[in-house]
Amino acid sequence: MKNIPPYSLLILILFTSCLTRNKTASQDKQIESLLSQMTLEEKIGMLHGNTMFSSGGVPRLGIPDLQYSDGPHGVRLEGEPYGWKSAEWTNDACTYLPALTALSATWNRELAHLYGEVLGAECKARGKHVSLAPGVNIHRSLLNGRNWEYFSEDPYLSGELAVPYIQGVQSQGVASCVKHFALNSQAYNQYTVSSEVDDRTLHEIYLPAFEAAIQRGGAMTVMAAYNKVRGLWCTESSYLLDSLLRGELGFDGMVVSDWNAVHNTERTALCGMDVEMGTNIKGNGKEMFKQYYLADPLLQKVQNGEIPEEAVNRKVRNILKLMLRLDLIGKAPYDTTGMAAKLATPAHCSIAREIAEESFVLLRNSNHMLPLNPAHYKKIAVIGANAKEVFARGGGSTKLKAKYEITPLEGLHNFLGDSAQIEYAAGYKLNKKAYKVGHWFTNEFETSDPQLIKQAVATAAKAELVIYIGGLSHDHGSDCEGYDKPDLKLPYGQDQLLEALLEVNPNTVVVLMAGGPVELGKWYEHANALLHCSFIGMEGGNALARVLFGEVNPSGKLTTTWCKRLEDMPDHVFGEYPGNDTVRFKEGLMVGYRYFDTYQIAPQFEFGYGLSYTSFEYSDLKMNPIWKDPDKEFDVSFSITNTGKRYGQEIAQLYIHQQQCSVKRPVKELKGFEKVSLEAGESRQVTLKLPRRALQYYDVISKSWKDEPGIFTIQVGASSRDIRLQKDFELKKIKNQPQGSYSEKQKKKYVI
Numbered sequence: 001m002k003n004i005p006p007y008s009l010l011i012l013i014l015f016t017s018c019l020t021r022n023k024t025a026s027q028d029k030q031i032e033s034l035l036s037q038m039t040l041e042e043k044i045g046m047l048h049g050n051t052m053f054s055s056g057g058v059p060r061l062g063i064p065d066l067q068y069s070d071g072p073h074g075v076r077l078e079g080e081p082y083g084w085k086s087a088e089w090t091n092d093a094c095t096y097l098p099a100l101t102a103l104s105a106t107w108n109r110e111l112a113h114l115y116g117e118v119l120g121a122e123c124k125a126r127g128k129h130v131s132l133a134p135g136v137n138i139h140r141s142l143l144n145g146r147n148w149e150y151f152s153e154d155p156y157l158s159g160e161l162a163v164p165y166i167q168g169v170q171s172q173g174v175a176s177c178v179k180h181f182a183l184n185s186q187a188y189n190q191y192t193v194s195s196e197v198d199d200r201t202l203h204e205i206y207l208p209a210f211e212a213a214i215q216r217g218g219a220m221t222v223m224a225a226y227n228k229v230r231g232l233w234c235t236e237s238s239y240l241l242d243s244l245l246r247g248e249l250g251f252d253g254m255v256v257s258d259w260n261a262v263h264n265t266e267r268t269a270l271c272g273m274d275v276e277m278g279t280n281i282k283g284n285g286k287e288m289f290k291q292y293y294l295a296d297p298l299l300q301k302v303q304n305g306e307i308p309e310e311a312v313n314r315k316v317r318n319i320l321k322l323m324l325r326l327d328l329i330g331k332a333p334y335d336t337t338g339m340a341a342k343l344a345t346p347a348h349c350s351i352a353r354e355i356a357e358e359s360f361v362l363l364r365n366s367n368h369m370l371p372l373n374p375a376h377y378k379k380i381a382v383i384g385a386n387a388k389e390v391f392a393r394g395g396g397s398t399k400l401k402a403k404y405e406i407t408p409l410e411g412l413h414n415f416l417g418d419s420a421q422i423e424y425a426a427g428y429k430l431n432k433k434a435y436k437v438g439h440w441f442t443n444e445f446e447t448s449d450p451q452l453i454k455q456a457v458a459t460a461a462k463a464e465l466v467i468y469i470g471g472l473s474h475d476h477g478s479d480c481e482g483y484d485k486p487d488l489k490l491p492y493g494q495d496q497l498l499e500a501l502l503e504v505n506p507n508t509v510v511v512l513m514a515g516g517p518v519e520l521g522k523w524y525e526h527a528n529a530l531l532h533c534s535f536i537g538m539e540g541g542n543a544l545a546r547v548l549f550g551e552v553n554p555s556g557k558l559t560t561t562w563c564k565r566l567e568d569m570p571d572h573v574f575g576e577y578p579g580n581d582t583v584r585f586k587e588g589l590m591v592g593y594r595y596f597d598t599y600q601i602a603p604q605f606e607f608g609y610g611l612s613y614t615s616f617e618y619s620d621l622k623m624n625p626i627w628k629d630p631d632k633e634f635d636v637s638f639s640i641t642n643t644g645k646r647y648g649q650e651i652a653q654l655y656i657h658q659q660q661c662s663v664k665r666p667v668k669e670l671k672g673f674e675k676v677s678l679e680a681g682e683s684r685q686v687t688l689k690l691p692r693r694a695l696q697y698y699d700v701i702s703k704s705w706k707d708e709p710g711i712f713t714i715q716v717g718a719s720s721r722d723i724r725l726q727k728d729f730e731l732k733k734i735k736n737q738p739q740g741s742y743s744e745k746q747k748k749k750y751v752i
């Protein structure tokens with residue numbers, strides 16, 4: 001760069017912006033030219049499904065059908081075109097990546113990118129154009145059966161991981177479909193319930209991850225959710241899809257409905273929704289798709305003059321734009337020959353393992369019980385149904401056919417070989433049929449099996465070490481689509497079982513697999529080691545063994561607060577959950593740690609918490625350079641040292657606190673983080689770049705982001721409650737604080 005004269009940079013910038021403008025202009029031209037050659041029937045044929053997972057094209061113009069597939073942690077197994085059964089292909093077994101709550105626990109942006117690359121490459125190999133993921137809904141209620149498919153309770157963290165995930169998928173020539181837009185946070189009544197939230201909460205909690213996904217991730221498609229928002233279904237709300245999504249968030253891509261989320265021809269036709277998918281029509285075969293709201297009923301209404309053809313054109317333009325972005329028009333379909341060899345390649349499987357390894361969160365490790373020394377144990381008892389369970393085919397729309405799935409028990413056998421004798425006992429039984437559909441559950445969830453407990457206790461008593469592997473599963477009412485959880489308790493009598501195991505053998509390591517927090521029973525008081533993970537994919541068992549026996553140092557941290565009791569959760573304290581026709585998000589901004597910290601409620605484990613086999617020290621907090629220009633990012637730097645005896649990774653978190661403000665603000669909000677890898681004794685300086693937005697709140701009067709001068713505190717730490725460094729600074733006042741954009745002169749007055 002040194003030898004390049006400054007004007008050449010300017011020329012380069014002008015040239016690039018010229019190219020972009022020319023590209024857009026030529027794209028628009030191409031779109032208009034295609035549109036002008038299409039009949040009304042052909043256009044409408046593009047606006048709805050023509051199989052369960054494809055929407056129509058116009059072959060004579062080189063416009064292909066669009067092929068969709070579910071994510072988020074692998075390409076869904078191929079289904080029948082006109083029904084929900086498996087197509088029973090023999091070549092669609094793919095990489096089964098860890099669930100999104102596992103990815104988020106890594107707090108690792110590079111891994112999120114790799115995750116997306118694997119998913120995108122395998123989608124393409126399966127001939128798919130759109131990957132229906134990631135979901136960025138916020139963990140508002142811990143009972144939502146789909147939280148494990150989303151990232152976090154925190155909007156910033158969700159966005160930070162969604163961005164590289166999406167870029168990874170799209171780098172492979174596959175569009176990411178960010179979902180479920182918007183405010184879809186429960187299964188109960190989700191097809192009819194209306195989510196009611198105030199404007200500030202909407203902008204500060206529920207939109208930022210979508211905003212990041214669209215503006216920074218460049219997500220090419222968005223899925224409109226099942227529920228209603230402010231009384232209107234998401235698929236027919238102009239407020240949601242036109243004002244917010246396309247207006248405020250600047251989305252210019254294609255909106256697809258969730259499967260069976262469209263209810264009306266006119267309202268859907270006239271808002272920013274483009275493609276109707278999965279509508280529940282009786283019958284089978286191709287003909288049923290003509291009955292979709294955006295199929296024959298729309299054709300008739302346009303022909304009658306009830307709906308203008310321009311409403312149709314607008315949607316077709318969005319679809320064509322997507323096709324041009326993916327370079328699909330006039331091209332051969334994605335090459336699916338030799339498909340099996342492109343799926344679950346050794347490189348992809350090893351990425352799945354790496355992500356799993358970084359996703360473990362060590363919650364307790366008294367007396368340094370972990371890592372285990374394999375040389376110390378010859379007789380190990382492995383107890384718990386999750387030790388032998390496979391998860392790839394469960395959970396709802398995420399189900400996939402994993403090329404293989406190493407269970408924890410297999411992983412332990414692989415790791416230990418003949419060096420130890422492993423005896424297994426289940427202790428309890430999973431029960432996929434335990435629930436009735438809907439919110440109401442049978443009590444089989446509570447049922448323990450005395451015979452199985454007895455057997456497990458006897459096995460544990462004989463062993464030198466017990467590894468308990470339990471938690472939740474994809475059973476209905478657990479971590480599964482279509483149902484909410486009845487409570488946060490460990491199902492099938494696991495509390496009772498753990499109590500008995502710890503009594504007979506205190507040398508017990510407890511591993512809880514669950515897509516989110518669970519309530520811990522009395523047994524926790526006697527447990528020395530507690531390790532948590534989500535559903536960890538095809539290499540999960542191998543990853544677990546490596547963490548337990550110390551080949552991998554756990555480095556995950558919680559992305560959602562673990563409460564002591566469900567009743568402590570803000571949606572229960574203030575709010576409404578699950579609501580009936582309406583669910584009012586009365587807790588407002590006070591979601592997750594924002595609530596626990598502002599209201600000083602003690603969590604079981606706080607947001608951002610997670611231990612390591614080594615230790616880290618923080619020092620030298622600096623804000624440098626001083627922030628003078630509100631349009632520029634400002635730097636915060638500090639050092640981290642690995643003060644222990646082994647290699648490890650630390651997730652340093654930065655929270656902002658405004659000491660006084662005219663509106664109520666949560667006492668802390670995550671605004672930056674970095675995962676740092678350090679050898680024993682090594683130090684590293686970390687610099688986080690914060691945009692002006694990091695200090696702002698959403699002002700409902702001016703409908704814009706606003707900063708209020710005053711004293712702020714920057715807090716840097718190992719978790720939301722383990723703050724190691726902090727510094728106050730003043731954001732100085734300027735006269736006549738403007739709403740919206742600032743003049744150059746005003747900018748200069750903002751000096752810290």
Ligand code: BGC
Nearest residue numbers: 070132179180258259278397
């Ligand atoms: C889910 C979506 C999914 C779609 C297609 C729906 O039930 O809500 O997340 O993409 O099905 O399988």
